Amino acid sequence: xxxxxxxxxxxxxxxxxxxxxxxxxxxxxxxxxxxxxxxxxxxxxxxxxxxxxxxxxxxxxxxxxxxxxxxxxxxxxxxxxxxxxxxxxxxxxxxxxxxxxxxxxxxxxxxxxxxxxxxxxxxxxxxxxxxxxxxxxxxxxxxxxxxxxxxxxxxxxxxxxxxxxxxxxxxxxxxxxxxxxxxxxxxxxxxxxxxxxxxxxxxxxxxxxxxxxxxxxxxxxxxxxxxxxxxxxxxxxxxxxxxxxxxxxxxxxxxxxxxxxxxxxxxxxxxxxxxxxxxxxxxxxxxx
Amino acid sequence: xxxxxxxxxxxxxxxxxxxxxxxxxxxxxxxxxxxxxxxxxxxxxxxxxxxxxxxxxxxxxxxxxxxxxxxxxxxxxxxxxxxxxxxxxxxxxxxxxxxxxxxxxxxxxxxxxxxxxxxxxxxxxxxxxxxxxxxxxxxxxxxxxxxxxxxxxxxxxxxxxxxxxxxxxxxxxxxxxxxxxxxxxxxxxxxxxxxxxxxxxxxxxxxxxxxxxxxxxxxxxxxxxxxxxxxxxxxxxxxxxxxxxxxxxxxxxxxxxxxxxxxxxxxxxxxxxxxxxxxxxxxxxxxxxxxxxxxxxxxxxxxxxxxxxxxxxxxxxxxxxxx
Numbered sequence: 001x002x003x004x005x006x007x008x009x010x011x012x013x014x015x016x017x018x019x020x021x022x023x024x025x026x027x028x029x030x031x032x033x034x035x036x037x038x039x040x041x042x043x044x045x046x047x048x049x050x051x052x053x054x055x056x057x058x059x060x061x062x063x064x065x066x067x068x069x070x071x072x073x074x075x076x077x078x079x080x081x082x083x084x085x086x087x088x089x090x091x092x093x094x095x096x097x098x099x100x101x102x103x104x105x106x107x108x109x110x111x112x113x114x115x116x117x118x119x120x121x122x123x124x125x126x127x128x129x130x131x132x133x134x135x136x137x138x139x140x141x142x143x144x145x146x147x148x149x150x151x152x153x154x155x156x157x158x159x160x161x162x163x164x165x166x167x168x169x170x171x172x173x174x175x176x177x178x179x180x181x182x183x184x185x186x187x188x189x190x191x192x193x194x195x196x197x198x199x200x201x202x203x204x205x206x207x208x209x210x211x212x213x214x215x216x217x218x219x220x221x222x223x224x225x226x227x228x229x230x231x232x233x234x235x236x237x238x239x240x241x242x243x244x245x246x247x248x249x250x251x252x253x254x255x256x257x258x259x260x261x262x263x264x265x266x267x268x269x270x271x272x273x274x275x276x277x278x279x280x281x282x283x284x285x286x287x288x
Numbered sequence: 289x290x291x292x293x294x295x296x297x298x299x300x301x302x303x304x305x306x307x308x309x310x311x312x313x314x315x316x317x318x319x320x321x322x323x324x325x326x327x328x329x330x331x332x333x334x335x336x337x338x339x340x341x342x343x344x345x346x347x348x349x350x351x352x353x354x355x356x357x358x359x360x361x362x363x364x365x366x367x368x369x370x371x372x373x374x375x376x377x378x379x380x381x382x383x384x385x386x387x388x389x390x391x392x393x394x395x396x397x398x399x400x401x402x403x404x405x406x407x408x409x410x411x412x413x414x415x416x417x418x419x420x421x422x423x424x425x426x427x428x429x430x431x432x433x434x435x436x437x438x439x440x441x442x443x444x445x446x447x448x449x450x451x452x453x454x455x456x457x458x459x460x461x462x463x464x465x466x467x468x469x470x471x472x473x474x475x476x477x478x479x480x481x482x483x484x485x486x487x488x489x490x491x492x493x494x495x496x497x498x499x500x501x502x503x504x505x506x507x508x509x510x511x512x513x514x515x516x517x518x519x520x521x522x523x524x525x526x527x528x529x530x531x532x533x534x535x536x537x538x539x540x541x542x543x544x545x546x547x548x549x550x551x552x553x554x555x556x557x558x559x560x561x562x563x564x565x566x567x568x569x570x571x572x573x574x575x576x577x578x579x580x581x582x583x584x585x586x587x588x589x590x591x592x593x594x595x596x597x598x599x600x601x602x603x604x605x606x607x608x609x610x611x
Contacts, residue, residue, distance in 0.1 A: 035401050086589055092401045093347055097542065098588045100349070104535060104581030112575055221412065224405050263416045266409035273398050273406075 006133040008250040013135070013143040015246015017204050019239035020146040021219060022226035023153060024197030026238045029227065031170040031190045032088050037099040038079065039223055040216025041106045042195050046072065046202025047211045048110075051119050061123050061207055062141070068203045069196050076195030080188040088187060110213040120210040142204040149200060150239050153193070157235070166190055218262055225269045292467060297549075297611050301466065304553065305459040309452060321451050323564065325519075328458040330556035332512045333533065334540040335461045335549065336505040341538070342547030343474060344501055345481030347404045350411030351509065351537055356528030357414065358384050358510025359517035360424055366518065367432050368423075373440065377453075377514045384510035385503045392502035396495060399484065415529040429524025450519045454512065461508045465549045466611055468504075477501055478547070532577065536563075539584045545596030550610040554595055 025039045036042075046068050053064040083102045087095035125137025157163040168176040169186045177183050205211070205219065222245060230241025245265070252264060292298050308328065312321035337351045358380040365376040395406040419427045440446035468474040476497050479487035488494045517523040536559065544555025566576055587594060593601070600607050 035405070083585065083589075091345070093345060093404075094588055094592065096347055096401060096404055097538070098585060100535075100538075101581045101585035101588060104584065105578050106581075108575055108577030108579075108581060111577070217408075217412070221409060257420070259416050259420060263413045266406075266413050269409060270395055270398070270406055273402055274394070 002131065002133070004251070004254055006130075006135070007254055008247060010135060010139060011246040011248070011250020011253070012243055013139040013246070014208065014249070015243045016143040016146040016150075016239065017201055017208070017242070018219075018222050018226055018245055019230075019242020020150055020204070021198060021201035022223040022230065022238040022242055023150060023235045024194040024201065025220075025223045026227045026230070026232060027153075027197065027235055028191055028194040029232055030234065031166060032084070032173075032187055033092065034084055034087065034095040035092070035099070036079075036084075036191075036194060037096060037220075038083075038103045038106060038195075039198050040218075040220030041103050041110070042072065042075070042198035042216075043202035043205065043219045043223075044110070044211065044213060044216040045075070045106075046199035046204075047119070047206035047215070048114070048213075049199065050203040050206040051121055054121050055119075061121060062145075064203055065145070065200060068199045072196035072199030073192040075199070076192035077188050079195060080191035084187070084191055085184070107213065107216075114213050116212050116214055118210050118212055121206050123207045136208075138207045142207055145204060146201065147239075149197070150235070153197070153235055156193075162186070162189065166193075221262060221269075222265060225265050225272075228269055228272050292463075292470065296609055297466065298463075300550075300610075301459065301462045304462070305455060308455045308458065312451070313448075321448075323560070325451050325454055327557055327560040328454040329512055329516055330536065330540055330560055331458045331553050332454075332461045333509055333537040334544070334556045335465045335552045336507075336509050337534075337537045338465060338541045338546060338549075338552045339468060339477075339501050339505040341541050342545075342552075343469070343477040343481055344498060345484075346498065347538070348407045348502075348505075348534075349404055349538070350407040350409075350531070350534055351505070352529060352531060352534035353411045353414050354384050354388065354506040354509040355513035355516070355533065356418075356525075356530075357387070358513035359523050359528050360418065360430075361510070362514030363430050363432060363517050363523045364424055366436050367430055370436075373436075373518065377511050380514040381507045381511045385507045388506035389499055389503040392499035393495075396498040396502060411529055411531065411534070415525050418525045418528070425524075427525055429522060429527075432518065432521040434521075447519065450515050454515050457508055457512050457515070462549060462553060464504070464508065465552070468501075469549065469611055473497065473500070481547075532580075535577075535580060539580050539587075541594075542584060542587045542592075543594055545594030548594075548596040548611065551594055551596030558595075 021043055024042070025036060028034055028036050049068050049071060050061060050064050053059040053067065054061040079102065083098040084095060087098050123138045125141060127134040127137045128140060157167055165176070165181045165186050166189065168179075168181055169183050169190075173183055176186075202219075226238055226241040226245050228241070229244050230237030230239070248268070249261060252261065256264070308324055312318070312324060333351065333355060337348060340346045340348045340351075361380040361383050362373075362376040365371040365379060366373060371379070391410060395403060395410070398406055418424055424430060434443065437443045437446045440449055468477070476487065476492040479490070479492050480494055480497060484494055513528070517528065540555040540559045541552050543559060544553070545551030563576065566579055591597065596610070599610075
């Protein structure tokens, strides 16, 4: 019994990181109705940035966070101009296909360079022991950092001028344009922030689990599940959704083989979408 | 059928099938046969994907699941239960279609992007199921014993027979695309593709039509999957559910022109030629995905009509003949 509780607590810690990853997806989705199918690959890019900085260059793992954040933002702005700018306002099919195409290119380059070998970044942090169970320090620190970054995003969206502009564009792009908000620039910043969040969460996940170039698919599916649980375009809901998914994973892992976890999560995704088309924690539309 | 036979396009398709069947048979050219066999697989997959993508405007990222499941059902029936090939193929087609109808009634309640996301999930879920399913050999897969080729008159003759069946399935796919496009059902699908709400208001039974087209688009790819894996005498999950083949089908449909019959066939043939060139070239052989990706991006960004869109705008009169 105690083992299950420990597994659930660990699930919540990891779930916070999933929530952070999903925030990147849902931010872009909520602001411009574009589903970023490069999301999983951007998470993997964060992992490989961590690997490059920590294992190759010898930087302490957690100091990789600022460069990943900035690099992710720049990559995101580039992604906006290459694949998203011409798609805004066109049928969703087209933006799905264009981000899918960019994803193919990135995956192709990644597998061309690194193959599909397993990479691992060793992080040694003292864990916290409760009774017979020890919670790894890396899990705790990753969860804390995820929560802090999520809080900073909330402050950015609600307290800064640019963040308020992002919310305005999400609510009504034409109206925002009319009151003088440079919408194109705001959209580019939004994609930048979304990709930066994906990269940072990837970096944090990289301190927890080993990874390959193709790990992104699984985490992307998790992000979709979290987004659906948390309500679309709702970053705070995404964090709650992440915790819910982590709880579920923690509760299920002791009983079911690991290869079934994705199937269970996917079934959950479809069931939730059918039962609550707006997501479980959905508040009103445009609640960003 | 008679209605269709009066149009020239019917005979254009017949000509294509005849060329595919006769070209390698005349000179007994095995190398050409293998290249064309791959082209038939591409054309079958892409034109059935086109029923969803081009007509109903629903992108199916996991269309490969039909191909893989069809392959598994057929190979398993032939190998473990000694069922004749023709019966196994039919069983694969019907079984996978029925399964697709079941899935479809569930996930097609989801609209647009959510549907697209769940098609990725279905492929993951089916693959995980097959990897854990012992009668199908788990992740090791199934090997076919050479003995099953005996009733077909030995391996060499069997390969020719399978090739002609692949061509037949390709022809059926093209006729199916054509027949649906000119039917009331097809008109309903095109209406869904343009504006689903408007279509529903005007009396198109949208959930039923979507589930039907999803199921229909599963039938022939499942049979092709059966033939393909029977031919290679081996099937394992990572080949059967390889997402890059679904990806290629999407690239082909967009390259030729979504929603057209000719374009998709043309796109499949061109892509097959391009792929053959890329695989043999030193520089590109490792970067096939990159090339597909760049190609798709350029089409989506600058030529959303594909090849047929270009031909239609240059030679408007071709619209009357080529569907």
